[in-house]
Amino acid sequence: MSHSNNATEQVLRSSGVDVRKCMRCGKCTATCPAFDEMEYHPHQFVYMVEKGEIEKLAASPSIYKCLSCFACVDRCPRGVEPAKLVEAVRLAVIRQQGQNHMKPEAIPAMLDEDMPQQLFVSAMRKYSK
């Protein structure tokens, strides 16, 4: 099994998503609040994972643009849940040694006095292992 097949297997297993259920309606991308920030959009995550193009997704800043709002999860008429693929690809990246996307030492420069603890707890959970 090639490296790419292994990566695809891992993303499918970790996300629990059945990409074959997708009927290409594009509703996930239409409803995504981060749509215009993304190089690859939610519907592209679905078919690129199906085609095994994990490396392109893993190298894209798109994996850090998802807001985890669950809009695509809730509004998909086929129950595909694309956000789970974005999360699985991001985890495959940040779980590697040295690949944390947000580092604690970078946080002081981002702070303002009103920021709730919840903001950095969630950001660190999303961006770092």
Place this chain on the structure above:
Amino acid sequence: MKFSYFPGCTLKTKGKDLDIFARKSAEALGFELCELADWQCCGAVYPMAKDEIATKLSSVRALVSARDEKRELVTLCSACHNVIKQVNNDMKTDADIALRVNNYLDLPTPYNGETTVLHYLEVLRDRVGFDKLKAAVTNPLKGRRIAAYYGCLLLRPSKIMQFDDAENPTILEDFIRAIGAEPVTWGMRNECCGGYIAAEDRAQAEKRSSTVMEDAAKNGADTVITACPLCLYNLAKNGGSDLPVVYFTELLAEALGVK
């Protein structure tokens, strides 16, 4: 009526008002929030991956404590509610996750999702009743036009949260009517504020939050209410509007005369 209560990290720090006014109001309405001993932060975002176990443990510990106290578990912060309720669903419906969590925790009695998780608003609607709340109001907020901001986490994923109709919710509007104010009709109430993106991309948070705030203002709101400290931060700080954003519990306490 006694409930186990999970306040969460932000309600002890930047989000104190959400907690304080909820406790005062509970007292006025005749129910008690019993804070769990030694609760741990829920992590603020639900770990969606099937192979994430450690990140779900703090939620399971809270759920187990409530089960052992034989009470329903009440949350207040939208994020805590979302995480704990979704993890509870995993413990109930995902045998692999439940097995691995139970293997790790080695509890005297294994946990399989027995606890009922309620948001404070659900306590008001389903345990107290909005009619009883209305009758307990001493200072109705007459003439106030309030925009109910649901955001994402109370509503979605709707199959699991089962909080309200995710596209046409009414619980916050019914709450607003019960405290004597008028709910505003507007479209952006269940769209994202930008959430944690504010940490590294404030411009994106500003885009999201200002879209929400402009819609609230355009429809004649004088105040926006939320149950989430991060929504409150984004809407108030990154929303580009002077419209006040407050926790729903603050208005509740005001209406009950305990603010």
